[in-house]
């Protein structure tokens with residue numbers, strides 16, 4: 034059971050290597066120890082799922098649509114993401130996703146790492162994300 038006061042509690046990411054790997058559909062193949070520590074989900078709980086496990090309701094849909102368009106076309110995507118932990122707390126990161134290719138140029142998997150986002154950047158981007166979510170809500174009404 035998530036304690037209700039945990040829901041607006043932030044955990045600060047310390048910048049130590051936070052890695053995950055997925056197949057081309059986004060199914061998690063690998064998470065490192067830091068991923069387990071930050072998300073609260075064990076390897077058994079996260080491998081075989083998608084990163085939707087971490088999706089925070091404050092994240093606009095458009096961000097993930099743009100993420101998928103970018104990586105599926107073979108490009109690197111980097112962006113600010115607010116992630117939801119198993120305990121209901123959240124953490125901000127800059128997610129970097131790199132596609133990997135086989136010898137025929139087909140994408141085989143995606144590898145993601147995470148960097149620390151600066152406080153002032155988080156403040157600015159979270160305002161933008163609130164506006165984006167509001168627009169999405171109006172558009173879907």
Ligand SMILES: Cc1cc2nc3c(=O)[nH]c(=O)nc-3n(C[C@H](O)[C@H](O)[C@H](O)COP(=O)(O)O)c2cc1C
Nearest residue numbers: 055059083084085087088089097114130143144145
């Ligand atoms: C390698 C990789 C890493 C991802 N990392 C995250 C992440 O840290 N947090 C997150 O919410 N979504 C992440 N995503 C995007 C999710 O796959 C998913 O699109 C997102 O959580 C929104 O869920 P939905 O697409 O089911 O709506 C990642 C995707 C890939 C391919």
